[in-house]
Amino acid sequence: MTHYLSLILFTPLVGACLLLVTPREKEDAIRWIANIFAGAGFAISIPLWYWFNPQNADFQLVERAPWIPSIGAEYFLGVDGLSTLLILLTTLIGFIAVLSSWTAITERVKEYYTFLLVLQTGMLGAFMSLDFLLFFLFWEVMLVPMYFLIGIWGSANRLYSAIKFFLYTLVGSVIMLLGILALYFYAHSVTGVYSFDVTAFQQLNLPVNLQWWIFLAFFLGFAVKVPMFPFHTWLPDAHTDAPTAGSVILAAVMLKMGTYGFLRFSLPILPDGTRAFVPLMAVLSIVGIVYGALVALAQKDWKRLVAYSSVSHMAMIMLGMFALNPVGITGSIVQQLNHGISTGALFLLVGVVYERRHTREIAEYGGLSKIMPVYAAIFLIMTMSSIGLPALNGFIGELLILQGVFVASRMWALFAGSGVVLGAAYMLYLYQRTMFGKVENPKNLHLLDISHREFATFAPLLVLAVWIGLYPAPFLRRLDGSVQRIVARVSPQYSPTYAALGCGGAPTPQMIAANGAARFLQSVPCGPDGRPLVAAESAAR
């Protein structure tokens, strides 16, 4: 199966090409083709869950072919645990987004689905690429379809929001491109080989001041995408004005590009730069957590509220990552998945009522739980998941992040904790205003509860929310290799203690004491160096 990743990658694109040659009047045929290809894309990607070997910390399912040999660029794909999970999230969310649009989109159907499918390929490519130029190519490919999705099918202020999204992201990423080039030429001066191979970059030891500059360049690219305070201002506009599927993809997958970028590139390639920037990143994250939550509390627009909650949650993910210890990083990855699941679902939920009422004003609603009981139940579960209620996915992520942050700094943990509390406040306040109370608006009296098709879009997210909440071990197991590779670069103090502990056996109490994630492992996987892949943190201190 050497071309397995390419197969996943290009399935949506084939669908898009097929749509291009379909006559635009045949709207139902177009919908079917798009749904079939998005569904097939998801189905094809499922074996990835099984074929990915968590015991092997190397990149797997690698495909390598020359692309532009004269500059050393390659068509180089491969996955580790981190990208495996994000790819699966992408194919699932992509399918859900396509499925959710069946009745919501009635104009320019052909173009809509074409853009969605092209976007899907762009996102998958970014998660799979191990060649930095190829990564950048896919990274930028995402921009244009998203611009159109917001600009054509968005709501009132769409033109402004679309161009704002476009230019913000673009400025960040072109600066990142310069960082990539600087890295490329420096790598050549050391190794004598022109190459964009990320796995080779991860083994370089760059001079500290160069790392500092390249980190700054990457930071601009990734921080805009995350988005970190103060680069977040495009997000509420883009989210609010995008069509439902656009918001879902934006929140569930595209924001993860930023965090993925930090984990895949900034941290392992530029460990010294990363450590130098920890205070800044922590401050920006904390500001983001608190500010995002407070602003969310004040929103009158349902979708805008969810958008600001994203700012807060993504900041939490960044804080966990920049704790720079195994638990924090594991937590930040798990929370990326959780955020994709819960915020994706929340945007879908807004979309459901928006399609019926064409307003997002929270004040327009109230008492919906009586009229749409199934809807209210799903909304409740997803609200709880977003808040971090135990037994649901959000709890696992937040717990791991808080654990990691606590080890790094108790002061940070205090702020992160306040974010959790505020998160509960704005979500429950939203739920109360929309679902409970009397039905005061007569327009709401005859709203239909969700249809089977709509339920189908929520079902997988509900399953995942419960699964991760109750039994996250399969996810954590897949992440261990990636997390340890990052930690070995960025926090080597976690490494020397490996030798003292065996690998392959059950996790020892020290491991569990040091790394909360370890308790979920049946056997501790071995790293590439033959040492166990769970760091013993207390031993290092």
Place this chain on the structure above:
Amino acid sequence: MPAGLAISDFYYILPELVITGGALLLLVADVLLPVARAAAAAGAGADGLTERHRRRTQILSWITLGVIGATVLSLAPFADTHVEVAGGLIAVDRFALFFKVVFLAAAALTVLMSTRYLEIEGASPGEYYFLVLCATLGMMVMAGGIDLVTIFIGLETMAVSFYILAGFIKPSQRSNEAAVTYFLLGAFSLGILLYGMSLMYGLSGTTSLRTMAVAFAGQPRDPRLVLAVILVVAGIGFKIGAVPFHMWAPDVYEGAPTPITAYLSVGSKAASFAMLLRIFLEGLPATSADWRLLFEVLSIVTMTVGNVAALTQTNLKRMLAYSSIAHAGYVLMGVVAGTPRGVSAMLIYLLIYAFMQLGAFAVIVMMRRRDVVGDELKDYSGLSARNPLAAFAMLLFMLSLGGIPPTAGFMGKFWLFGAAIDAGYVWLAVIGVLNSAISLYYYVRVVVFMYLKTEAIGSEPAFSAPLGVVVGVTLAATIVLGVYPRLLFEAAEASARTLGVAGTAIALK
């Protein structure tokens, strides 16, 4: 130094001879064609006349394409040649070959888009195509010239042809104004260039660039030479449309017939860059510190002013004029780098730029109807609904000009920035990328009109087979070179290496 021509020299300048012969043949055919010339002069007259004019235009354009095809074929024997011929007046090398291919491809595409345009405007096709071929000949001589005299002759041949072509739509006031502007400013700048060249000659005692490089090598810094450099930079700056010598560009671009605007912005610009590289990298490597600084400033100012000015334009041709000024600024980054990588990046960029720019102009030509000029932004409102193919093509050309992958424009820009960073000009690259982000604002504005505005104001685009070929070829090139640019990168690298005597002149650092 040239002591007469040998017989073998005529073999090496075969492509130039073919195109000259072809151009003359075209003039003869124009006279001999049994169609009343009144048809052309009368323009939109009786139906019979326009029909005959149409046939005549088509026949002549086929002849022109034949000439260009024959010239391309005559380039084939020189694919791996690297010699100086005609006593050191002309070099036949990969560098020249690369540019000649660019010129001929651009010329062929220009001819294809002109057919319909000439029919609508009712302009005389014979002289038009003759001048296009002459301009191409001039460019070819400029790319091959390694002697100031040869380069200047090539430049004049090209420039004079363009002066006439810019004013070719005689009834149009805009076209006349364009021609006069271009002629006056062009003549002035040529004077400045010539003054700089004469200083170079006076100081070195030779017009041959390669001999000059040897003469200047190791000499102490001479203020007269610095003055010569400044004058030559100013003269060439005019030709490539660099700020502050760009004033002519928007008016000329807007006024000239659209296919000529396209050819001017692609061919003339590429040829001027070829001349620039020959003069500075082959002739004046000794003063590289001076001219690098000049070009660095010029590059920054050019791209910034070009992009900022383009932001507010509502006429597409004018906007593309400012954008082409900005693109000259990007390409200058390669000169500043001055390394073989910089040169190869320039070659790559100029070729890619040729395709995307010609493609964009082809779409504009498509919008030209008898009563609508079709170059105002609002003419493109709702184009995606009226003609999805034209809108899609324009979308990709705009994205490519803005440098968004997976289009070719990204590959070109990426490698130019790479060359600048490699040569240590990080800040220049930073300014470059910020500029390219600014530029997207106005490229995307075209897209906004085509896709996001639904009210259809403009006319139905007129699709014709030759225009379809132009759009198809440029579109294919824009995509293929963006996704799989391998062959282009290899060709450009090989070509850049042959600039200068066995690469010695180019090894600056």
